[in-house]
Amino acid sequence: MSELFSIPAQKFLEERNCTIINSERVESVIVVDERIVKIITNKSSYENFDAVVFAIPPYALDKISFLDLDDRITSHRFQLSLDEFKYSSILNVHIWLKENPFKEKFYGLIESEIHWLFNHGKHISLTVSSADALCEVENDELIEDFYSELEIFFPIFLKENVVEWKIIKEKRATFVPDCASNELRKSILSPFPNMFFAGDWTDTELPATIEGAVLSGKIAAQKSCSFLNC
Ligand SMILES: Cc1cc2nc3c(=O)[nH]c(=O)nc-3n(C[C@H](O)[C@H](O)[C@H](O)COP(=O)(O)OP(=O)(O)OC[C@H]3O[C@@H](n4cnc5c(N)ncnc54)[C@H](O)[C@@H]3O)c2cc1C
Structure with a gap:
């Protein structure tokens, strides 16, 4: 699997001056004026970016805290129903x-x-x-x-x-790609304009497969390019 997907993807990104950081868990993000401005991980923090694509499973996304500058939780402002996946x-x-x-x-x-x-x-x-x-x-x-x-x-x-x-x-x-998941996947929309979701669970109309994950990445890339006018 690594030889087929991960290593070629890593090579593709590194040839385009992208940096890949492994083994670092996103724990919280700071939201200011309806935009994500900072990512905080278990090892570091990142700012000065234009857009963020969260390519993590729903149960992992559900654990991330959305905070304001005073470290107050802002997630009450949106409800993503991420815990409804089976x-x-x-x-x-x-x-x-x-x-x-x-x-x-x-x-x-x-x-x-x-x-x-x-x-x-x-x-x-x-x-x-x-x-x-x-x-x-x-x-x-x-x-x-x-x-x-x-x-x-x-x-x-x-x-x-x-x-x-x-x-x-x-x-x-x-x-589980049941009837309820069809509606759930459609209902999960990013609450912030510079935040995008990717992953097999997003609304690709495909079940949980590598093909679905790849398609979701293409959709997230198109959406973020359109946001960035690139
Ligand atoms: C055992 C098994 C066998 C499978 N067999 C097949 C198969 O034969 N064919 C097929 O098409 N599909 C198969 N699948 C399904 C396929 O693997 C998934 O559909 C696909 O990997 C989903 O890709 P993804 O990018 O959405 O998520 P993932 O591959 O789950 O990637 C999400 C990544 O996010 C990382 N992450 C999670 N939380 C955080 C955080 N807070 N901060 C930073 N990173 C985080 C995780 O470590 C992980 O690397 C199988 C799955 C499993 C588990």
């Missing part, structure tokens, strides 16, 4: 093997609790979507269930061949 989970199991017996790059499993098996060469990963019930199960119990399932579908798989494993439970992996 989410679906994805569970990934990564398994490292002494010897990898799998021949294909990926497998789709039918009538199994495992939906996909991806073969990364040095290790395999198993993916389960809509995994809310499995996310409640202890990892030690889960891994044994997955071994049993693999042994049924792939007699070439031997549990004794496992070197290491790791389970990642993403409880808010994707928002």
